[in-house]
Amino acid sequence: MAHHHEPVDHTEHPTAHAHDDGAIHIHVVPVSLLAGIFIVLMVFTVLTYAVTKVDFGYQINLFVAITIAVIKGGLVCLYFMHLRWDNPFNTLCLLAALLFVGLFIVIASLDSGQYHNLREAYANTDITTGAK
């Protein structure tokens, strides 16, 4: 993945001079980096499509698909959405939202799991007709 660890190219900063002059100190992302991220995203998209054709079993296929989606989403957040260079508080906003969505899903699933025995009992019941 395209990682740029060297300092940001200051020629890309039209307003990079005094420290706290009240002007906007923007970070301009080089086109080459954006294009690199785009290509990586394309590769992952084709990969996640192709990997469906391979049978690793239900659970692992699901895990692989979600993992690829998380990597793609992370790249979009970090580079396209500038979070890598942004105020960390913005990242915190996003992570907090994701955390609560995660809690929501996990707790709802835990609760749903409590009724699995009922589901087994009804597995052969057509609930629309009540026929057994």
Next chain:
Amino acid sequence: MSTAADLAHADDPHAHGNPAHLAHHFDTPAQQFTTNKLGMWTFLATEVLMFGGLFCAYSVYRYNHPQVYLWAHNALDPFWGMVNTIVLLASSFTMAWGVRAAQLNQRGLLQIMLTLTFLGGVVFMCVKAVEYKAKWQHFLFPGEFNSLNAEFKGRDGKSPSEARAITIEEVEHEAHLRSGAEPASAEGGEHAAPATETEVKPVQHTQNSADVKSGAAEHAAGTAPTEASKEPPIALQAIGTVVTAPDLGNESAAIVPPTMMASGTNSKVDEKVGHHLTTYSELEPLDKSQLQTFFSIYFMMTGLHGIHVLVGMGLMVWLFLRASAGQFTSQYFAPVDLVGLYWHLVDLIWIFLFPLLYLIH
């Protein structure tokens, strides 16, 4: 409003008068910009939470009915899902480039990038329209209007069970054509000559009749090999492999032992190398009566996402007009940046919708 920042800037030579774009309640453009960003990220957090409700519904339902997803996703074409993913990622790329152009005062380039991003939205919605149309042709509408619903009577005067049988056959037939996969049952290969509609239609079946033929279909499809010997599946051989036990009313569940698929693994899937298509006849009766819920979830998730794409396209037009008026500079490009964040979030949500809806294996 007098703040610490205010005092700090009291003798700042760069505290230029008041730029037109600086709202009076902000001290500096930088303060305004960071506040704008924080506000936008707060909004995006609420967006994540809103979609989170749908993702939760998806997760709980899939956790409880994995077989429903395995069957129902046959109605979606992963290829078009991938095309739309690529289109949306490409438009995200042009959007990010557009933000860069705005930052660098490249007005013409900004207009080009906004146009390309808008066109990405157009292509995405066109593909979505084609996909929705395919669902509608099979009467796979959301909720009670879905032909898999036991009460559905909306298909050309067909009875609910007939409408259901036709839809199931259409969906499975298309899925077979798409994947070229082996059919589920042991007598593989016969699907080259798929049964016609008349063969499928359970004409002699009445609702709630525990019909032996249907039971035989269940057995021969491999869900209950031990019981299969008891019931000679004569009728099934004639019907072939594409055809499934179509009549909602006669599940003959008493004959078929529970297949215990709650863990989500299907023995048929594990045996085969390559893409296996879950057929309707492999489903448990409870799952058979729940298929329409997948389409409700599908339409709600992609529909809400599609509305976001439309809103984003409207915002592109707005940005284009403002860019044409020369309103954006390297000191004032927040609207481009914030709309960009919105567009990327819409892309982000699709990145997860694509594998969750289309790539179920």
